[in-house]
Amino acid sequence: xxxxxxxxxxxxxxxxxxxxxxxxxxxxxxxxxxxxxxxxxxxxxxxxxxxxxxxxxxxxxxxxxxxxxxxxxxxxxxxxxxxxxxxxxxxxxxxxxxxxxxxxxxxxxxxxxxxxxxxxxxxxxxxxxxxxxxxxxxxxxxxxxxxxxxxxxxxxxxxxxxxxxxxxxxxxxxxxxxxxxxxxxxxxxxxxxxxxxxxxxxxxxxxxxxxxxxxxxxxxxxxxxxxxxxxxxxxxxxxxxxxxxxxxxxxxxxxxxxxxxxxxxxxxxxxxxxxxxxxxxxxxxxxxxxxxxxxxxxxxxxxxxxxxxxxxxxxxxxxxxxxxxxxxxxxxxxxxxxxxxxxxxxxxxxxxxxxxxxxxxxxxxxxxx
Numbered sequence: 001x002x003x004x005x006x007x008x009x010x011x012x013x014x015x016x017x018x019x020x021x022x023x024x025x026x027x028x029x030x031x032x033x034x035x036x037x038x039x040x041x042x043x044x045x046x047x048x049x050x051x052x053x054x055x056x057x058x059x060x061x062x063x064x065x066x067x068x069x070x071x072x073x074x075x076x077x078x079x080x081x082x083x084x085x086x087x088x089x090x091x092x093x094x095x096x097x098x099x100x101x102x103x104x105x106x107x108x109x110x111x112x113x114x115x116x117x118x119x120x121x122x123x124x125x126x127x128x129x130x131x132x133x134x135x136x137x138x139x140x141x142x143x144x145x146x147x148x149x150x151x152x153x154x155x156x157x158x159x160x161x162x163x164x165x166x167x168x169x170x171x172x173x174x175x176x177x178x179x180x181x182x183x184x185x186x187x188x189x190x191x192x193x194x195x196x197x198x199x200x201x202x203x204x205x206x207x208x209x210x211x212x213x214x215x216x217x218x219x220x221x222x223x224x225x226x227x228x229x230x231x232x233x234x235x236x237x238x239x240x241x242x243x244x245x246x247x248x249x250x251x252x253x254x255x256x257x258x259x260x261x262x263x264x265x266x267x268x269x270x271x272x273x274x275x276x277x278x279x280x281x282x283x284x285x286x287x288x289x290x291x292x293x294x295x296x297x298x299x300x301x302x303x304x305x306x307x308x309x310x311x312x313x314x315x316x317x318x319x320x321x322x323x324x325x326x327x328x329x330x331x332x333x334x335x336x337x338x339x340x341x342x343x344x345x346x347x348x349x350x351x352x353x354x355x356x357x358x359x360x361x362x363x364x365x366x367x368x369x
Contacts, residue, residue, distance in 0.1 A: 052077045052170040053095050057088045057114065058103035058132065063155060067101065070159045077166065085109035089117055092124045098170040100129045102149070104140065112147045119148035126176060128169035132157075207282040209259060210266035218281035218289055222343055225277075225293045229337035237295030239304055240331040240350040241269065244362040246286040248320030261326055262286060265311055272307045289350075297334050297367065304330045304365040312363065327363035329354060334367075 054077060056067055064081045071077045082091040085106045092100055100118065104111035111131060118124040130151040131144040141152045151165055205217035213221070222238075229236040243249075243265060250258040262282075269288055270280045279291040290307075292300060308330055316326040331354025335346050353368035360366070 049076075050098075050174050052166060053080065053098045054078065054101065054166055054170075055080045055082060055088075055092055055095055055097035055099070056101040056103075057082045057085065057091070057106070057111075058101070059083050059085075059106050060103070063103070063132075066156050067162070070156075070162055071166075074163060077163075085114055088114050089121055089124060092118065092127060093121075097124075097127055098173050099166050100124075100127055101166075102129050102131050103155075104131055104133045104144070112143060115144065115147040115149050126173065128173050130165060130169065207266075210263055210282050212266045212270060212288070213279055213281035215282065215284060218279070218283065218291070221279050221281075222291050222346070225291060226337045226343040226346070228293065230339045233336060234294050235296060235334050235336050236346060237290075237292030237300040237332070237334040238346045238350045239290040239292070239300070239307070240283065240333075240347070240354045241288040241290070241307065242329050242354055242358070243286040244327045244329055244358075245318065245320045249318055249326065252319055261316060264314060264316065265326070265328065268310050268314060269307055272303065272310055289347075292334075295334055300332050300334050301365060301367055304332045304367075308363065308365055323363060329357035329362045330365045331355065331357055332365060332367045 052074075054067075054071065056064055056079070058064060058081075061083070064083070068079050068081070071079050080091065080095045080097070082088050085108060088102075091097075102111050102114055102118075106114070115129055115131070118127060118129060128150040129148065130153055131141075131149040132153055132155040133140060133144075134155065136154050144152055150169055153162070153165065157165075205213055207214040225236055228234075243261065246258065246261075249261060266280070266282065266288065269290065273280060273290070275292075277293045281289050281291070283289040290303075292303065295303075308328055311328045312323070312325060314326065318324065318326045321327060331350045331352065333346055333349035333353055335341075335349065337343070337346075349368045353366040356368070357364045357366040
């Protein structure tokens, strides 16, 4: 049974309705252009070129045959039919429907219940639903839209109108899927970019050999903490650490072994720090530094001794050391920063302590000031 109504035989009201529909769909053209651009970016065909999967859920085979014939000439439209309301949601998922034609009156389950079931299922909740009813009833139409329907047609609808609505809703749905894919790809790109930027930042701030902060970041961090200490009137501690007799170690064991010592020393220093504001950095060569915001003189010495003992406890053999193992000397200083004094004042004070520790026999801590 062919239910189509040739356009040349349509009445004036029919033509007016077709013109109105055409205007509605034409108004969507700017959005369609954007969606088509998104599709090209993703490497997908525009929604208008994608196949349309129509699922009819109706218990009357005669209705299914009429709609099948109405869509028969549309090459890009694939028609599927489900007569059982119990199988409707599963069929919608399996056929990957782009639009559902749902009859309102079915045995056992009414159409509105099925509409709600589609909307509750994550796989079908966004698929456009065109409700088919036997007559135009405002209350029924209102209930259908409230349940989640996208459109309402009195069956059997005019062929041209049916195809236009199917194409319109399918394209909207496919555009939605492509937008979601584009936004997901954008979010993934943003996350990858953020991760890359964080890694670049880490590499920019890190010493390539030891993994500690490098001298550049040490200077930035120390300057920031100096300004904070000036504002808050809190003490700022600094440790200058030097590996004893390191040139002799390199001469005896080689530079590769020397690099391994620096890595182990760096790891041990960092593992001794217990507060998040504390920063360990490679100052240069075999020298390391530790910035200790808010430190007290007593706490500064205790931490310095903890680090010294931990390095000595590694037991790394060193024939050129009086103790027979790798050791370090530490100069410590603590100052309450002042806006009238440069931050280098703290480094110089710790350097004076380091000089004393070296002069007095090495493998010891000397607090300056």
